[in-house]
Amino acid sequence: MGELAAFIVLSLVILIPAVIVVTSRNIVRSALSLVPTFLGVTGFYIMLQAEFVAGIQVLIYAGAITVLILFVIMLTEGGSGVDVRQMNEQVPLGATAALWLAFLILVVLFRTQWPAASGQPPAYNAATIGSAFLSSYVLIFEVTSLVLLLSLIGAIVIARREE
Amino acid sequence: MSTFVEILKAIGLAVLIFTFLAVVGAMYGVYLERKISGWIQVRYGPMHVGRWGLLQTIADTIKLLQKEHITPRRADVMIFNTAPIIVAVAGLLDWVVIPFGTGFGRYLVVRDINIGVVYFAAMASLTVIGILTAGWASNNKYALLGGLRSASQMISYEIPLALGLLWAAMIAGTLSTVGIVEAQRGGWFLFKVPPLGFLAALLFLAAATAEVNRVPFDLPEAESELVAGYFAEYTGMRFALFQLGEYAEMYAMSAMAAILFLGGWLEPNMPQWVWALLGIGALAMAAFIRFSVLRQVMLVRPILALAVLGAVICGLMVLGIGLGRTPVLPSIVWFFIKLFALVFFLMWMRWTYPRLRLDQLLNLSWKVLLPVGLLNILLTGLLLTVAQ
Numbered sequence: 001m002g003e004l005a006a007f008i009v010l011s012l013v014i015l016i017p018a019v020i021v022v023t024s025r026n027i028v029r030s031a032l033s034l035v036p037t038f039l040g041v042t043g044f045y046i047m048l049q050a051e052f053v054a055g056i057q058v059l060i061y062a063g064a065i066t067v068l069i070l071f072v073i074m075l076t077e078g079g080s081g082v083d084v085r086q087m088n089e090q091v092p093l094g095a096t097a098a099l100w101l102a103f104l105i106l107v108v109l110f111r112t113q114w115p116a117a118s119g120q121p122p123a124y125n126a127a128t129i130g131s132a133f134l135s136s137y138v139l140i141f142e143v144t145s146l147v148l149l150l151s152l153i154g155a156i157v158i159a160r161r162e163e
Numbered sequence: 164m165s166t167f168v169e170i171l172k173a174i175g176l177a178v179l180i181f182t183f184l185a186v187v188g189a190m191y192g193v194y195l196e197r198k199i200s201g202w203i204q205v206r207y208g209p210m211h212v213g214r215w216g217l218l219q220t221i222a223d224t225i226k227l228l229q230k231e232h233i234t235p236r237r238a239d240v241m242i243f244n245t246a247p248i249i250v251a252v253a254g255l256l257d258w259v260v261i262p263f264g265t266g267f268g269r270y271l272v273v274r275d276i277n278i279g280v281v282y283f284a285a286m287a288s289l290t291v292i293g294i295l296t297a298g299w300a301s302n303n304k305y306a307l308l309g310g311l312r313s314a315s316q317m318i319s320y321e322i323p324l325a326l327g328l329l330w331a332a333m334i335a336g337t338l339s340t341v342g343i344v345e346a347q348r349g350g351w352f353l354f355k356v357p358p359l360g361f362l363a364a365l366l367f368l369a370a371a372t373a374e375v376n377r378v379p380f381d382l383p384e385a386e387s388e389l390v391a392g393y394f395a396e397y398t399g400m401r402f403a404l405f406q407l408g409e410y411a412e413m414y415a416m417s418a419m420a421a422i423l424f425l426g427g428w429l430e431p432n433m434p435q436w437v438w439a440l441l442g443i444g445a446l447a448m449a450a451f452i453r454f455s456v457l458r459q460v461m462l463v464r465p466i467l468a469l470a471v472l473g474a475v476i477c478g479l480m481v482l483g484i485g486l487g488r489t490p491v492l493p494s495i496v497w498f499f500i501k502l503f504a505l506v507f508f509l510m511w512m513r514w515t516y517p518r519l520r521l522d523q524l525l526n527l528s529w530k531v532l533l534p535v536g537l538l539n540i541l542l543t544g545l546l547l548t549v550a551q
Contacts, residue, residue, distance in 0.1 A: 002166045028299060032242065035292060055281035063288025064318060070295050071314050074307065125277065126338055 006047060014040035022086065030086070031069045038062040052126045176273050180258045184411045189403075190220040192410040196510055202465045203514040230399030235302055238396070242300035247397065247404035249293030254411030256286040260340045261418045264428035264494030270341050271495065279340040280328045283419060284321070287374055290412060291317040294376075297405070298393035309392025312521065313376060319528040320373035320380075326536030327367025330359075331423040333543055340419075344427035351431075353424040359543055364424040366536050368505075371416035373528070375409060377509060379516040380524060417505035418498075425501045428494035435484040442477025445470045476500070 017033035017040075024030045038061040045054035133141045194209065194217070201208025209216030234240055260279040262272035276282050291314055298310020332338050334355055335346035343352075352360050373380035389395070394405045421427060449470040457463050476492075483491025519527070 026239075028239075028296075029242070032292075032296060051276065051278045052281065055278045055285050058285035059281065059288055063285060063291065064321070067291050067295060067314050067318060070292075070299070071311065071318075074295075074299060074311055126281075 003047065006043070010040045010043040010047070013037075013043070025086065027073055027086075028070065031066060031073060034066050034069070035062050038066070052129060177255070180273065181255060184255060184258065184414070185407060188414045189407040189410040190224060192414065192506070193220045193223075193406065195506070196513075199465070199507070199510045200514045203511070224403065227399050227403045232401060233396075233398045235396050238302045239300040242296050243396075244401075246293045246297035246300060247394075247401045247408070249296070250290055250408035251404045251411070252408075253286055253289040253293060254408035254415065256289070257283060257412065257415035258418075259286075261415065261422065262341050262344060262427060262498075264496075264498050266493070266495065272341060275339055275341045278338050280332050280338045280343070283340070283415075284325050284328055287324070287412065287415070288317070288321055290374075290408065293408070294393050297397070301393070301396035303396050305389045305391075306393050306395045309389045309395070313393060315521075316376070316380065316524060317374055319525055320370045320532075322370075323366050323528060323532035323536050324370035324374055326533075326540060327363050327370060328419075328423065330363035330366075330536075330539060330543060333540070333547065334360075340422055340427075344422055344429060347426040347429060351424060351426045356543060356546060359539055359546075360424065362535065362539050364420070366532055366539070367423065368420055369527075369532060371420060372509060372512065373524070375413045375416055375509075377413065377513050379512070379519050381513075381518055413509060414502065414506060417509065418502050420505050421498065421501035425505075427501075428498040430490050430492065430494070430497055435481055438477050438480040438484065442474050442481060445474035445477060449474060 014037050017036040020033040021030045021037065024033065038057060042054045042057045042062070045051070045057060197219070198208040198216075209219035212219045212222045234243060259273045260276055260282055262270050262275070264271050294313045294317075295310045298306045298308070298313070301307070331343055331352055334352055335343040337343060337346070346352075353364050354360055394402055397405060449467055452458055452463055452467045452470070458467070480491050
């Protein structure tokens, strides 16, 4: 009962700001509405007993990515960013695509046999994640960090060229 | 039913912590700040409301409560009103994982989370959203500049802060704050693997000072160039909420530094003669100030007070060890001694050093603190692996 109530409340916390993100004409408000969405997803992670991912979600998404988006808006739009058109003339086409996608997802959802297996979920803590990163997934981990480093250096190179 | 009890408990604890922060953190934090700034600038500070001005901030709070809320024309009203709440709540949420000590057979902490340190960093990073939006929503160029500066500063300094937290977590082998304190029973992390522990503590403290926007990292609210930075347009209680959030954050950072590097609520484990020596030293200093012409000089008076305080603590410790009590003072007392020592240190820094320039600030973070922190982690990891 409590779990269902939490799920409904969190879903509303995620969905209502998410609608504002794509419909608001004020781009700063759009960016800010991402915060409750991210925090709602954090709530889901906590319900799934993935505390570490929840902590990282707040730290990276709510604390850093939103701030980065806001920062970019304020620097590029001359600090305003009010009254931006978010839609173009292709609304009907987009709506059709969205409806088809929703239809497809629903079909897949209803046709899948959900195995409701009982038992304990696997151990899921910081130590397990850490050792998984440095053993089974070490290649992916290293490649990701290399990509991030390269994009960082690339950004600096592009920014310096203007001087 | 148990959910209901849990919710009631959460509300009760939130009220408790909010009251603690509002009274001890913000009200007496401001009082301390004014008194210490007075001392450093050789003046008295607040003196008239109550004895030694003790009731000054209470009077100020009552005044602020009566003030009109002014919303600037063309400000984004909704965001303008939300921003102070975000800052205050983020400052408040930090305190969930701070353990105050032990008592009644349990740890005095709201919740001992197994990701305590990550949680702390995450909540500290939420403050910046409030500050940035406050600056933007005010529709004021100074506020916007303050908000933007704060965003670049806080994002840069979050990394050294996280590296400092990570170092302590590595040594302790846990992310829980209670676990980190328990791991320091053998000795403070400050002196662990010298000089790496000291380096990590320095890193954390520098980054924490920058995170709470205090001098020498107070560019977001530099009075002399930006009026007051991001809260320039806020009046009355909204302004007070920003102050509350800022002081709550500062106290939380000090508490975290005490937990990570100074052993939290644990009593320093020193033999009796060391305490006696320290006490005699403090007493000699106090006597020298009291019975010489120096007592006329305002600048040394707080040193007299601090020396007497230190002598009293050392005397109690000597007495307690002599009587054979093992934790001589209650753990919560030790926690507050360490907390206030760090708070005092931060205030002392604020009124002593000039402000950094923006480029110096960012260079310090990216070219000094970040490489040092990474090297520190690498070396510690190497040593830990070798030691195993």
